[in-house]
Amino acid sequence: MKAEYETYCATHGRPDRIELMLCDINAVLRGKWLPGDAIGKLEGGAVRLPYSTYAPAIMGNEVEATGLGIVVGDPDGVLVPVPGTLRPVPWMPGKVAQLQVEMLTPEGAPSPISPREILKATLARFAARGWRPVVATELEFYILRPRKRGDDPPVPPPRTPTAQNYDLEVVARQEAILTEILSTCEAQGLETDTLIAEYGPGQFEVNFHHTEDVLRAAETAILFRRLVRGIVARHGMEATFMAKPYAEAPGNGMHVHCSILDAEGRNIFAPEGQGNIFADGTGPAGPAPLLKQAVAGVLDTMADFQAIFAPHMNSYRRFQPMSFAPSSPDWGYDNRAAGVRLPQTDGPAARLEHRISGADVNPYLVLTAILGGILHGIDTDPDLPLPIDDPGAAPAPTLGHDWFDAVERFAVSDHVAEVFGETYRHVYAAVKTDEVQTLTGLITPVEYRYYLSRL
DSSP: OHHHHHHHHHHHOOOSEEEEEEEOTTSOEEEEEEETTOHHHHHTTOOEEEGGGGSOOTTSOOOGGGTOGGGGTOOEEEEEEOTTOOEEOTTSSSSEEEEEEEEBOTTSSBOTTOHHHHHHHHHHHHHTTTOEEEEEEEEEEEEEOOOSSTTSOOOOOTTOOSOOTTOHHHHHHTHHHHHHHHHHHHHTTOOEEEEEEOSSTTEEEEEEOOBSOHHHHHHHHHHHHHHHHHHHHHTTOEEEOOSOSSTTSOOOBEEEEEEEEOTTSOBTTSOSSOOOOOTTSOSSSOSOHHHHHHHHHHHHHHTTTHHHHSOSGGGGGGOOTTSSSOOSSOEESSOTTSSEEEEEOSSTTOEEEEOOOBTTSOHHHHHHHHHHHHHHHHHHOOOOOOOTTSTTOOOOOOOOSOHHHHHHHHHHOHHHHHHHOHHHHHHHHHHHHHHHHHHHTSOOHHHIIIIITTO
């Protein structure tokens, strides 16, 4: 850390403060402000947080059923830096740096409830086979007019069309915000690819480059959300990665592209010694056997992992028929209606695209679930249904629309225990059950409007 800190200071000057950021179960960044000259305290293990900080509810309260927090005396864990994450925060006044941290258990070991450690454990399973996953994410978000109260509904920016799909004029209107987002991504080492105006009013999407550093891909998605909200707020607007901010407009998704390299750097999803495969999957061979098994495994585990792909009450508004969000464990070739899409099935770029997750997810956990599903498919070779493009394909049963059902299924799933471990299965289910009970227990204004004076 000392060398990284000195390099940072030589490039950007000594920071006034360093914001220490710990990713919790909901991918909310929690932590402390550290004086800019106190990096030695962090290196010396003198900076701590309550260990329960890993697993609060989205409202911020601790959840007794997790077995964490005050029920066990709320002990501290020691914060340790994540190497390579000391970066400037250009949108904030003054000299501000940010640094991702992890937390050791009170006994000094890596935490079994750290989302980052959960993903590391899955990557270790690939490394044991000599394989290296390659991933890329795509994140959608909305820019809104500023709201006066937290419960005010969203309103698009002025002069925003209802459907702005790929509209370059819309991008130009938000040029000041969007160019600052991209330049700040560069300053923070977040490798962006393309930026487009998405379909919804005020909606945009940024794609990131494919990378073998899967942990960094997850961190990039988390830091990008913080960056976007900060920059958009500085321009007097508001940004959200909420899954479904508008009832009648498309939701925000996080699509994940994934391939696997072997020890020699060859893509194991590409057919060996075979001719080209066309975009519709026809040709001499079709998808490679390992790609078929990977898709089958992701589909076979998708319902059990739905509470990861759709973690909040609002997330389930995306799962509607004929919406822009896939709602079934099905697959297709170049078909964006499918839960798993195969954009390419031959050559170095052969891969699957997982299209189920909302932009409101914890990226560490989503990548764990997808990669765990891939290994499940390769190890057990479950049946692969026909692609939705096939005339003989039967419709797949839709994913659930009920949040509590998804959490209950997650809580007892053997697939979840295998991929996430029984400890994390318990903690995650307890936190989500608390969120379900809290939010579904509220009586909404809609109920008062339509029922109070009529019944």
